[in-house]
Amino acid sequence: MRSIFLTQWRLLITVLAVVLLTVGALTAWLWPRSPWTPEEVTTLRGLALASLPPLAPDPSNRYGDDPRAAALGARLFFDTRLSVDGTVACATCHVPTRQFQDDLPLGQGVGTTDRRTMPLAGAAYSPWLFWDGRKDSLWAQALGPLESPVEHGGTRTQYARVLWEHYRTEYEALFGPLPDLADTTRFPPAAGPVADPAARAAWEAMTPDDREAVNLAFANLGKAIAAFERQLLPSPSRFDSYVEALLLNDVAAMQAALSPDEVAGLRIFIGRGQCITCHNGPLLTNNDFHNTGVPAVPGLPEDLGRATGLPLAQADAFNCLSRYSDAQPADCAELRFAKADPHVQTRQFKPPSLRGVAERPPYMHAGQFATLRDVLEHYNQAPAAPAGDSELRPLELSERELAQLEAFLHSLSGLGQAPAACLGCHPEPDAPAAAAPERSIP
Amino acid sequence: MIGSLDEGQAAGRPTGNGRGRQRWIVLGLALVVLLAAGFGMMRMRMSYVPADLDLATTRSSNSGLYQVRYAPEAAVIPVNQIHTWTIHIETADGRPVEGAAITVDGDMPQHLHGLPTAPQVTQDLGGGAYLVEGLKFHMPGWWVVDYTISAEGQTDTVRFNLQLP
Numbered sequence A: 001m002r003s004i005f006l007t008q009w010r011l012l013i014t015v016l017a018v019v020l021l022t023v024g025a026l027t028a029w030l031w032p033r034s035p036w037t038p039e040e041v042t043t044l045r046g047l048a049l050a051s052l053p054p055l056a057p058d059p060s061n062r063y064g065d066d067p068r069a070a071a072l073g074a075r076l077f078f079d080t081r082l083s084v085d086g087t088v089a090c091a092t093c094h095v096p097t098r099q100f101q102d103d104l105p106l107g108q109g110v111g112t113t114d115r116r117t118m119p120l121a122g123a124a125y126s127p128w129l130f131w132d133g134r135k136d137s138l139w140a141q142a143l144g145p146l147e148s149p150v151e152h153g154g155t156r157t158q159y160a161r162v163l164w165e166h167y168r169t170e171y172e173a174l175f176g177p178l179p180d181l182a183d184t185t186r187f188p189p190a191a192g193p194v195a196d197p198a199a200r201a202a203w204e205a206m207t208p209d210d211r212e213a214v215n216l217a218f219a220n221l222g223k224a225i226a227a228f229e230r231q232l233l234p235s236p237s238r239f240d241s242y243v244e245a246l247l248l249n250d251v252a253a254m255q256a257a258l259s260p261d262e263v264a265g266l267r268i269f270i271g272r273g274q275c276i277t278c279h280n281g282p283l284l285t286n287n288d289f290h291n292t293g294v295p296a297v298p299g300l301p302e303d304l305g306r307a308t309g310l311p312l313a314q315a316d317a318f319n320c321l322s323r324y325s326d327a328q329p330a331d332c333a334e335l336r337f338a339k340a341d342p343h344v345q346t347r348q349f350k351p352p353s354l355r356g357v358a359e360r361p362p363y364m365h366a367g368q369f370a371t372l373r374d375v376l377e378h379y380n381q382a383p384a385a386p387a388g389d390s391e392l393r394p395l396e397l398s399e400r401e402l403a404q405l406e407a408f409l410h411s412l413s414g415l416g417q418a419p420a421a422c423l424g425c426h427p428e429p430d431a432p433a434a435a436a437p438e439r440s441i442p
Numbered sequence B: 001m002i003g004s005l006d007e008g009q010a011a012g013r014p015t016g017n018g019r020g021r022q023r024w025i026v027l028g029l030a031l032v033v034l035l036a037a038g039f040g041m042m043r044m045r046m047s048y049v050p051a052d053l054d055l056a057t058t059r060s061s062n063s064g065l066y067q068v069r070y071a072p073e074a075a076v077i078p079v080n081q082i083h084t085w086t087i088h089i090e091t092a093d094g095r096p097v098e099g100a101a102i103t104v105d106g107d108m109p110q111h112l113h114g115l116p117t118a119p120q121v122t123q124d125l126g127g128g129a130y131l132v133e134g135l136k137f138h139m140p141g142w143w144v145v146d147y148t149i150s151a152e153g154q155t156d157t158v159r160f161n162l163q164l165p
Helices: A002-030 A038-047 A067-077 A138-147 A156-166 A168-175 A197-205 A208-229 A238-247 A251-257 A260-270 A306-315 A372-381 A399-410 A433-438 B002-010 B016-047
Strands: B058-060 B066-072 B083-091 B101-108 B120-126 B129-135 B141-151 B154-164
Touching: A002 B016, A038 A238, A038 A260, A067 A168, A067 A208, A138 A156, A138 A208, A156 A168, A156 A208, A168 A208, A238 A251, A238 A260, A260 A399, A372 A399, B058 B154, B066 B141, B066 B154, B083 B141, B101 B120, B101 B129
Parallel strands: none
Antiparallel strands: B058 B066, B066 B083, B083 B129, B101 B141, B120 B129, B141 B154
């Protein structure tokens, strides 16, 4: 009997050892610091900045990659004369040292907008601009705030006159002659299809040819600003160093790039957190539109997001198919094949790039959440949407997992001081002396 | 099992101990295989994609009326980028299908949503070839693209599966 017990003990120990070894091996396999599966490596490589393809030309803006247009656009971007009262430039809200956003829940121009200012790095890669995608190019986007009564607040005849008075040489060298904007009878100081009834009436009173000439100058103003904005790209982050090291199988460099908690957060990011459903590609956004049940802000008008944005883009006088676009219709696939579905698109908003996200609270389209943790709690709980249907389902992540996810998001901050191509951040050395006061960097 | 082991040992068969150990090793190995299979299944469940997904670029339509082949404009189907496909349609006996009326739809079965765009067949290129514009896949994973083809009074649908990295 004794020998039987002994044998059984030995066998039991053998089985226990096998089980322990198996569990140990599997734990090591599943543990955050373990190697990634080949599929995960493919996913991670796709998220790294090194996977960002060169920016394709914008067929609707033939000046998009012209350095002269970019230089002119950089000056226009900082020029507060492009506003009704001389106080607001693009850079007022798109602050170069702050990732070209303003840290505020709602943008503040000459008034207060209903949405948060979007950062600009990599914006040129997006087929749709604004949170609701109501514009289909960077140049058409730039024109929107200029005529918004709460942003720049001015009119297109006013802006054409700024080009005439202060940028005529550079402008005409690029885009051809401006009309005789010295003539305030033909071109009233404030005229345009804007909210203000007097400016609108003045616009209606102009001849169709004069309106057309102003529209052309206005479109070209946008194209110059877009040429500048096309140069604004995100800078590499610790996450990118990690992926680079992973692809080289350099374990030491991987460990130097990300902490174990950040790696655990990355695993959640591409796995259980399902973050890459929308935040995919090297810019960590699919530039599409999603309803994630973000709460409405009391006091603001109802915001239906993409449901109103797409019809606006389709009707926009400066869209890809418009006469001011340089594109052939075949180049306007995004606009031509856009799918209108007002129910599905209700309260869909564009996911912003997550590059640099930790440095720019508050979050969401109207700054609804003050901290990254608030955002992650929201995604974890997946509350019902105020309108339309939220795509979220509860994630059931623990506090520790949320902390790891948050840690990972911090690793997406750019390592450079400012985008390498931020030529508008400093006056160009060869700029004429008179150009200096035109810049107003808040 | 333990009963039979005891029996063998009690009978004092010289091979009893060895056979018992063998059984335990087999049991241990089975456990390992089971555990590994369990984890494997868990991982599979997390991705919900059928293991036998047919990713072929040439497929028969559901009722076998047509053989359909597709070729994207780029070698690799891009994520997040609008692009075109050319599809080639033949009858089951290899005759090109010309003048067909074709509608396009797509879906992401795991995510309960369709395509972000409304792609269309915009050109009959002749010889059974058609240009499809406006296709876009805005996330990695398993997508399906369905073409409903009507020609010569007969309609059939073909489904392509895509697994985008």
